[in-house]
Amino acid sequence: MNIDFHCHTTASDGTLDPAALINLAREREIDMLSITDHDTLAAYSTLGDIEPGLRIIPGIELSSQWNRRGVHIVGLNVELHSNSIVEAVTKQSKAREGRGEIIAERLSRLGFADCLEGAKSFSNGPQVGRPHFAQHLVAIGAVSNIQQAFKRYLGAGKVGDVKDQWADLKTVIDWIRDAGGVAVLAHPTKYKLTRSKLIELITAFKAAGGEAMEVISGSQVPSVTRDMARLCRDSGLEASCGSDFHSLNQPWASLGHVAPLPEDCTPIWNRWQ
Template identity: 55%
Template sequence: MIFDLHSHTNCSDGSLSPTELVNLAAEAGVDVLAITDHDSITAWQQLELRTAQPLQVIPALEFSTQWRKTGVHILGLNVDIHSEALQAGVRFQQHARRLRAERIAEKLQQAGFHDALAGATAVAGNDNLGRPHFAQHLVNIGAVNNFKQAFKKYLGAGKPGDIKQCWADIPQIVAWIRDAGGTAVLAHPVKYDLTRTKLVALVDDFIAAGGQGMEVVSGKQMPNITRDLAIICQQKQLLASCGSDFHQPGQPWAELGRFPALPEQCQPVWQHW
């Protein structure tokens, strides 16, 4: 069976509707899909209105937080969407996300870009604003040529639009997930540009906060990365997860269901459910 436990819809920063995503995942041969929109459960709420799905969909989401001034993400997998703890967490994060968007817009205005908040909101089509929406706005107005340039000049780490200090901390996020009966998983650990020593320190702090798992496979990645993450996962006795981190079609590094299998020594997170 193919488990893809990390994907996004247009309820956050993906391009497909929840129904379109589920149908595409089924066509790709995925058996179990987790929709992990950023600080949002809207996609799941939309799917609940349908009586049947072509595959098994796991209720989930991806929380934003910060560790030692580095933005990190934590997946809440197999959560009770109707849990008051989880819904309180979503409300907190959505408020923080709005404040963050306003601060990003202020920074961009100082850089000479007016009406950035309105532009990003128009791109998003919803209230779940993030840096990708501001990046697309900058592309749309001709300020930059592409996403990469937008992040390199204005929105990436250390740039004016890199606002992080709005989120709940790791222990609070893990508590929300676990109170909702879910499994707290550290998402795509190698994407944080940390040294291995700092990555292990992050993992240790995550475990101390009650974290239960780690993404050993995130999209197409080099075999040596998978092996090393599997070693850390096993040494720390964490559950192992895997996913594409799909956002939109046409990204070969993040195709639904197209990523390496978990190494044999890993204990898959779904065996915990």
């Protein structure tokens, strides 16, 4: 089966609107898909009249913090209209708005004026995220490309890395579980943690009620997949996978182009087959 349980649309920081994403998923013969926009379910409100031609598992990617680090948690099979998920989206939206203002203020101290307005001009929806600030910095000539914007100003540990607006790990997992969903630790290798810290995160995640982790996120070398599969199995978690698709010009995160899970993993999608 072709499974992609992590992708983004223009409802957050993706470049395809929900209908275009569904069309691409059809073209790439994806069997099961979850749209997991950052801290919003807005994409699903536009899909009512679309015949997807594939199984859609309602999802969301919620921002959290753990030990003063930003950690993303994917919620799969959430009830879209539950009180819990409505509360989560409302609170996260306010946090994201405040975060954008802080990022803009910090960048202004470096001499980059009107960054919030500039970032909003690149957003196709109400959300403003770091990729939109990156696009603005490219547009004004502050950096040559988006990767450079993150390396200099927006990436982990940089001036635009604002984490303390988010709810804690346990609160986010509770929101997902109370909405009938499954909490999945997103892209664990992207946090650049030491081995001991990664194990500490996975342990804390499971203790808080997390049930699965992404063994595969986008394009990754087989040795990393085997390692993540081992950690997943040893932690007693189910396994998920996703491209983390945002844009057609990012071949390392291509919708539906996700390697098969190792055979010793328990796929999360077994729950919905």
